[in-house]
Amino acid sequence: MRTRTRTRTGTRTATLFAALALLLAGCSPGGDGRDDGRITLRFQSLAWQEESVEANKELVREWNATHPDVRVEYVQGSWDSVHDQLLTSFEGGEAPDIIHDASDDLADFAYGGYLADLSGLLPERLKSDIPGRSWETVTFGDGVYGVPFLQEPRVLIANADLLRTSGVRVPTPEHPWTWAEFRQVTKRLSGDGRYGVAWPLKEPVSATLNLSLSSGGRMFHRDADGKVTVRFEEGDEVMPRTVHDQVGTDRSASSDTLGSGGSDTLPGFFAGKYAMVPLGFSYRQQIEQQAPEGFDWQVLPAPAGTEGLAQGVSPQTLSIAEDTPYKKEAVAFLDFLLQPDNMVRLALGDWMLPTGTRALKDPALHTDEDGWATGTALAGHLRSAPAQSVRGYAEWKDKVATPALQEYYSGAIGMAELRGRLEEDGNLVLARYQR
Amino acid sequence: MRTSTTARAGQYAALLAYLVFLAFPFLWLISTAFKPARELGSLHPTWIPRDPTLDNFRQAFDEQPLLQAALNSLAAALGAAVIAVLVATPMAYVMARRRGRLGRAVTGWVVVSQAFPFVLLIIPLFLVLKNLGLINSVPGLVMVYVVWSLPFALWMLTGYVRAVPAELEEAAAVDGAGRLRTLVSVTAPLLAPGIVATALFAFITAWNEFFFALILLKTPERQTLPVILTHFIGAEGVADLGPLAAAAFLATLPSLVIFALIQRRITGGMLAGAVKS
Numbered sequence: 001m002r003t004r005t006r007t008r009t010g011t012r013t014a015t016l017f018a019a020l021a022l023l024l025a026g027c028s029p030g031g032d033g034r035d036d037g038r039i040t041l042r043f044q045s046l047a048w049q050e051e052s053v054e055a056n057k058e059l060v061r062e063w064n065a066t067h068p069d070v071r072v073e074y075v076q077g078s079w080d081s082v083h084d085q086l087l088t089s090f091e092g093g094e095a096p097d098i099i100h101d102a103s104d105d106l107a108d109f110a111y112g113g114y115l116a117d118l119s120g121l122l123p124e125r126l127k128s129d130i131p132g133r134s135w136e137t138v139t140f141g142d143g144v145y146g147v148p149f150l151q152e153p154r155v156l157i158a159n160a161d162l163l164r165t166s167g168v169r170v171p172t173p174e175h176p177w178t179w180a181e182f183r184q185v186t187k188r189l190s191g192d193g194r195y196g197v198a199w200p201l202k203e204p205v206s207a208t209l210n211l212s213l214s215s216g217g218r219m220f221h222r223d224a225d226g227k228v229t230v231r232f233e234e235g236d237e238v239m240p241r242t243v244h245d246q247v248g249t250d251r252s253a254s255s256d257t258l259g260s261g262g263s264d265t266l267p268g269f270f271a272g273k274y275a276m277v278p279l280g281f282s283y284r285q286q287i288e289q290q291a292p293e294g295f296d297w298q299v300l301p302a303p304a305g306t307e308g309l310a311q312g313v314s315p316q317t318l319s320i321a322e323d324t325p326y327k328k329e330a331v332a333f334l335d336f337l338l339q340p341d342n343m344v345r346l347a348l349g350d351w352m353l354p355t356g357t358r359a360l361k362d363p364a365l366h367t368d369e370d371g372w373a374t375g376t377a378l379a380g381h382l383r384s385a386p387a388q389s390v391r392g393y394a395e396w397k398d399k400v401a402t403p404a405l406q407e408y409y410s411g412a413i414g415m416a417e418l419r420g421r422l423e424e425d426g427n428l429v430l431a432r433y434q435r
Numbered sequence: 436m437r438t439s440t441t442a443r444a445g446q447y448a449a450l451l452a453y454l455v456f457l458a459f460p461f462l463w464l465i466s467t468a469f470k471p472a473r474e475l476g477s478l479h480p481t482w483i484p485r486d487p488t489l490d491n492f493r494q495a496f497d498e499q500p501l502l503q504a505a506l507n508s509l510a511a512a513l514g515a516a517v518i519a520v521l522v523a524t525p526m527a528y529v530m531a532r533r534r535g536r537l538g539r540a541v542t543g544w545v546v547v548s549q550a551f552p553f554v555l556l557i558i559p560l561f562l563v564l565k566n567l568g569l570i571n572s573v574p575g576l577v578m579v580y581v582v583w584s585l586p587f588a589l590w591m592l593t594g595y596v597r598a599v600p601a602e603l604e605e606a607a608a609v610d611g612a613g614r615l616r617t618l619v620s621v622t623a624p625l626l627a628p629g630i631v632a633t634a635l636f637a638f639i640t641a642w643n644e645f646f647f648a649l650i651l652l653k654t655p656e657r658q659t660l661p662v663i664l665t666h667f668i669g670a671e672g673v674a675d676l677g678p679l680a681a682a683a684f685l686a687t688l689p690s691l692v693i694f695a696l697i698q699r700r701i702t703g704g705m706l707a708g709a710v711k712s
Binding site: 042049073078084093102266280286292 | 558673
């Protein structure tokens with residue numbers, strides 16, 4: 001009896017080990033395919049929405065079908081963790097050959113020598129197709145470290161029924177609201193428990209900096225020696241003051257959403273609690289999916305200032321790892337991926353705008369449906385985000401600007417205090433990075 | 436008597452509140468997993484989906500290799516649990532039975548090692564595993580998980596070994612059993628609940644682990660479930676909430692099932708029937 005029990009236990013143990021060995025064997029790394037005469041490039045994409053993932057995978061399949069000697073392997077990355085994941089991959093020499101990221105995440109990698117300088121590698125077609133202002137977003141020092149290919153302006157998503165019944169003038173890219181007019185409109189749209197606007201300012205810094213370009217705000221000023229200092233000037237005040245007054249004085253903006261992300265404001269927007277929500281252009285996909293049956297919404301340009309509709313953006317980018325021995329082949333793949341027709345497919349998949357001028361002419365991006373035409377009309381006004389290449393920006397943003405702006409928007413501090421903290425505390429931070 | 440009843444009622448109320456607190460996120464996750472997109476955007480969400488759907492599950496499986504990721508997670512978790520227990524059991528026995536300066540120093544070091552943050556270890560670990568050719572491989576990840584779970588496993592098992600009366604082993608020795616026989620036939624069966632509990636701990640830790648898997652596994656066909664779940668999150672934290680909830684719900688099921696199956700063994704008396712009173 002005891003022997004049988006022991007045998008059974010032995011059999012169980014052996015079975016467990018065999019199963020484990022099989023599982024582990026099944027999960028062991030295979031070859032990278034570089035020793036069979038073919039080149040294999042690993043393309044790490046951050047596409048995440050169903051249509052976008054499908055568009056990327058389809059393009060990779062099309063490339064592989066026509067380029068048997070240079071195979072591209074699609075690798076799924078995640079926006080949530082891309083910086084840490086790339087950093088360790090670079091340090092360990094295991095980075096993907098082609099890297100999808102955003103221009104505001106590239107500075108450390110570019111200055112660290114992890115990304116290839118593409119300035120001498122890119123085909124003339126691509127260089128001339130993408131405007132100079134977009135190339136600025138990926139230029140660090142003398143090098144170009146990525147290809148900016150998708151971007152999104154911040155727009156106002158409005159409840160169309162409420163706009164119609166209020167009788168306010170509906171702005172267009174040709175005749176946008178000024179910031180002052182926007183404030184008046186939100187006052188008119190407020191009342192009966194409804195707010196004219198809900199600002200989702202969980203991350204207040206990029207929204208503030210990017211929208212402040214419309215009124216000439218620059219915040220970061222580079223002197224002749226290349227040193228950057230923070231100066232909070234008249235142009236920088238317009239957007240923050242408008243929000244502050246909407247929340248604190250007019251009560252036309254909800255104070256509840258100041259700490260929210262964009263998605264958090266949508267239930268209130270659908271329920272008619274907020275007449276407008278300033279969001280990134282790609283949020284339209286969520287709105288289209290989640291809006292109740294019959295809910296009528298429309299896309300409006302963000303308010304304009306002395307610089308018109310200018311606003312800062314950090315485009316999505318495609319870069320090539322410095323370590324890859326197949327830069328020429330990787331550039332050829334980028335050239336294929338960013339052909340105008342393909343760029344349009346990627347843009348539609350991500351509900352964003354392509355940077356390429358030829359792609360922007362595609363009729364699919366000029367339809368009124370889902371506000372595409374309004375967004376496309378804003379493409380010419382998009383500039384490099386002001387903090388793009390400022391060293392020390394991340395610390396300035398986290399330690400100084402985010403708490404200062406949050407306190408200002410909620411009414412805890414005034415404009416003078418905000419200016420003092422952004423400039424004095426901020427310049428102390430930046431100085432450490434520029435010694 | 437009245438005080439006692441009141442106190443008992445208070446205890447139950449506290450317990451109920453605690454259970455609700457624990458259960459809320461999981462119940463909400465289940466509810467979200469079965470809601471269509473339009474219900475997710477509702478200002479007044481309901482516990483029970485008004486129009487339940489399996490679309491989120493279909494979309495989750497269509498978009499990401501969830502099944503492969505589950506197999507990878509299973510391999511990593513099972514491997515880590517088995518190896519950690521195999522290594523920790525004899526070590527714990529020695530630490531429990533041979534008390535001395537060395538034992539105390541080892542115990543101290545084991546406790547201190549728990550204080551190292553992940554980020555401190557990840558780059559050296561990455562380089563070591565790279566040199567061993569174990570990047571982007573589940574066996575490499577298992578190695579990390581074993582090392583990571585070993586201190587706590589050791590600490591747990593040491594406690595279980597100490598709870599086994601040394602007199603039992605002495606009695607076996609008096610009856611003529613050798614040390615190995617004593618360990619296998621007397622100590623090991625009494626330790627079984629402790630070993631199962633430790634293995635369960637190592638399994639669940641590895642099953643849920645995210646950071647090491649994120650850094651060490653590069654391709655989707657190697658990635659584990661927690662890493663694949665992040666693929667439902669886009670730029671600026673925007674999430675594809677329905678499919679994310681569906682996939683997260685599926686990812687939590689194995690832990691729950693395993694725990695439900697073996698919890699009686701953990702909570703059962705360790706020494707029931709071992710010593711006649």
